[in-house]
Amino acid sequence: MLIFVNLLFLTIVHLVQGLNVTTSDANSGNPASNAGDGNATTFWHSQYSPTVVPLPHWAIVDLGADTFINGLSYLPRQDGNLNGNIGQYIIETSTNTSTWTTVTTGAFMDDNSKKYAGFSAVTARYIRITALTEAGNRGNWSSAAEFGYNAAPTSTNLGQWSPVYNQPITIAASYLLPGGNVFSFGSFKPDTFGGANGFTLSVTFNAVTGTSTQATISQTGHDMFCPGMSLDANGSAIVTGGDDASNTSINDAVTGDWIAGPLMNIPRGYQSSAALSNGQIFTIGGSWSGGRGGKNGEKYDSATNAWSLLSGALVAPMLTADAGGIFRQDNHGWLFGWKNEYVFQAGPSSAMNWYSTTGNGSQVSAGTRAAAVDSMSGIAVMYDAVAGKIFTAGGSTSYQDVDAHNETYLITIGTPPAVPTVATLTSMTYTRAFHNSVVLPNGKVFITGGQTYAVPFSDLNSIFTPELWDPVTQTFTVLPAHVVPRNYHSIALLLLDGRVYTSGGGLCGTKCGTNHPDVEIYSPSYLFTSTGELATRPVISSISATSIAVGGTLTVVTDSEISSWSLIRYGSATHTVNTDQRRAPLTPTATDGTTYTFVLPSDSGIMLPGLWMLFALNSAGVPSLAETVKVTVSEQSKVRKLELG
Template structure:
């Protein structure tokens, strides 16, 4: 059944989902304000596809995440075009015929790469992606490396908003970037995907509009705001306009319907009682039913409440309960913001309603950080590992955008962090489809990948040689298993009922000396399982493991029950208490932010289709004594998010959903948050341009920034995100966005060192502290390789420091680390790599 269903997904899910229609509920406006509307399931008639891998695939999975812009009136121009040997004019990319194409000139003298194609929309619109359809008649000219730039006037282009590398296949590619107002968009092809020649071609080009994900914004504080409506319901229920500002999703503004309903349009005006820069409006539909969901809308602004200018946003929202965002074509300095709704999304009646209204403004770099350009990958980066030499290894499955079966090969890619170039390679020699694996970073810096689609297999990547090799297969077939390196240098694995026969996937250990696996019959997976209604298949997934001294492991989630694991001999597992008052938190995660201290974030009681939590907990241990306590809540509930510890000990959480559904971007959380261990509070950061949910990743980079990418891998669906972006945290930026001066490590860091040694590290100027952060590997929201180790250091002369590496391999786990120097303000240097083993 499992294999058959995977093949169904791999080859038929796209066509199946094309035939599905979203579930719509209908109710009368009177009395419809409180009963929650159930989400679609097969039992209540909702359109859904059952998959043993992913549960319920959302009925709207095929719907685009952003509207396709109307091409009426557009024109296209190219740096060159073929007009002699064939009709290869640039205009063909806008004619709606996939059999015609633009082709760079090749008759006579070939024109070398790069080639450019420029779209003029002849009007300014919010644009968020270019959709590239390769030619249908052959492979020549498929775009390989590319850049995308935008302009409002066709002359000032600025830096590219997206770069990347496309796979050499005929699939249509969506190249996303931060949404912004523009009239012109330019695609520059730097290479031909198959390196067959100096050509570029395209059958069709489309552009996507406002995806409801404003870039580089933050929520404006609503203190002192008021709301007024053209009309409101006060007889049949409390439908006052003020409810959109009360922070309670259970109260709503509703247009008047008792007696004679007031016809559309309806307006809602927010008065901030002070002028502020505003760049987006966030609309929360009512949670209690579909009536009154806003459909077609316009947004205008004013400084005085009397004179409102031309619309800054125009569009139509879908008829569902997801939070909607209208991105303005330009940032407005305003006091008043007016939402005018001209249609009800489902055409059920002349009503308008809203649960909450928020406004967003530009992010301040020194407080909220900033995002770089979107980098395209020739695959969805489902798993990633940070490597010495400023490289990021990424891999997915047998195909660039889908999984299925046990195909015996894996698509991989490496991002060069210095140049931004991405190279693709298919790995066949290990016979291992490494989708949904366990990962451990080995003591010598190699990457051990286990199980997944080829459930017994184990493979090793060596960054020193850029080669993959096989090692001995595991004793137990696994997928979605958890792994960590042990203080002994061995690798430990537990759980993983997604592959093989679900049940008690007991622990086992891989030895780097014998390259074989040793079973641990005393380490049952049962005490570490959640109470997921799907049973072991979901209950033993993605465990949070933290290796400690003496070969021991603390399993601190996602089950509410924590456990100590010993790995000597037959092994053993004993209870370590509960995680304070936390329920099970599947698809949440944990990160070690200090020695013996971890932070857990989010998750939900079941793998999918249950509300996520905003809760965060600290877990600390001394010896075998474990203490857990609730810290401040996140601003947003999250499952499928990713968390990264920074050199200064703060933790950033990226993405996730408030209601986890694999392969859906509904209920996406687009605001990262920064946790400060000194205060236990979370601060919102600059908004992400692209949702990062199921199958997304995040990694700390050696320059102190963070890579966030991926999501999807669902074939012909709208939520494949074959890309990523680098986030610059606030600690690196001045108020104007310029980079802060940073410490510089000039020498004294060897390629390898041993636990318990002292290093004499030289720096350019004074520094306040040093930390080691382990090179990490992430997949499925879990990264057990992360750990931050503050170091003891003393001055050793001008610009020199004696830096002590802990002797306990349970503290400084063997492996490759990034050594950072920090100044007195917590600004980190660019790291030097060192392997402690």
């Protein structure tokens, strides 16, 4: 079980012109003052002529007065040269320059993007960064275009952001592990991609400590950059295609081992996949790699460890009219596994479709999203699976070089292949593409990041202000801003403690300054009291079973009275798509004091087999730490499906 840590939070990055910076040494022409002048074209450099002053080097940032802070920002030199990029570092704070307290240590990636080093909030006037190594091991040098600081606000009325935690790689895909850590990966290098390299760099983030552990995945011969991804009935990650476009890699949820799965029938990249009501995995689309066009559906069965081509599950009906042609038109489908082994495709095309995965598969039109335009790199989230409710928002008519939009729709699906109802909702506050969405335990949808004009590998036109959609009032609330741009290759996931993990963006090597190898975590307002203190959480004291079949009975005991309950499926996210997350609100069938009994929905299309987070919310809306519940397909359901053929 995760323990919520009282980290105080950063929302404002200060790069102040005239900020006073002193350093251990400086080369002639590159004085310390350059690192605080607000001009990114100038830079401080440690002394290298006439003699080299060896590492370590330090820089002290004077804030001018005691300030409540929780981070340092560092902009490397921007002249195209990487010499002096700071690698390993120690950051200390002080109120008087006599007594220093270490607040964090770490290492920066060797590129020219802006870096952040976050720490629990303290009051200080001075921040000292000591460079222990040069990031590229090119010599005994250190340099900086600008240093800045992060001011930590105290208001919690609309939630707060954590410090920025550095990671050793820039990621493009993430999923939740049993127990609550976040597993993420990018490509074969820490900061770039390219080619089928047969291995992938990964990082596991501990959401309690804020620390990361790097590993290389080579066991499956798979460069997993830009894959399809779904969590199966056991919570194992099924990662498909990408740079090695035919491959399947399986991350076993129990052992943590990586296992090479069978090759897909059709090589793919940028496809989406979705878990099915019978525990299998469906995928469709993906012309980014492995050839273009004809990326019809297929499904994976873990019982037989085999892919089956679904010749009737045609991709053509779900294509967008993207200006980039077929290379882009079948990317990132909005897929939802549903009843009777159907998949509902809600977008990003304006056309919607039902896909049956039985036999050879089939496709039936489900109409259009009202008057919606194509919405590539928009978001879709099933916030109420019991009622079949799907919220969609934003995107753009083509993958890139077009304006984003802020249109939102509410889709209600029923028994397939019936045409769903679609309602046009009030638009988002901001137009967004490449943004992410997370459904919270209370059913509200958190939307973060994105650009007003879609351009991969760019931080221009970034939206730093999240917003929260309320399904009851169908209105949006603007939330505190995050610090790091989260656009193309960014992700967001719900954690077991009710916070939201965000990361990624970039992964373009030295060709751009938009790599973001770091993490920010948002704590919604429901975690705080009206006076800004941490709210007292209800506690799930015991649970009758941690594995339960659909339609089964569950008894839960809490330490206090509970007002509402929800199950949220473990999430996996890449390229704005998270087909795994869905929320199922629960209503007790019996209550005895603080003992609650539930009967789960009996349809495995609603309660997809897999790992779910059980949240208990009190009358103030404060969620408990989640208990993990594994939902399985009942034997009766399996027999019934066999009888029906």
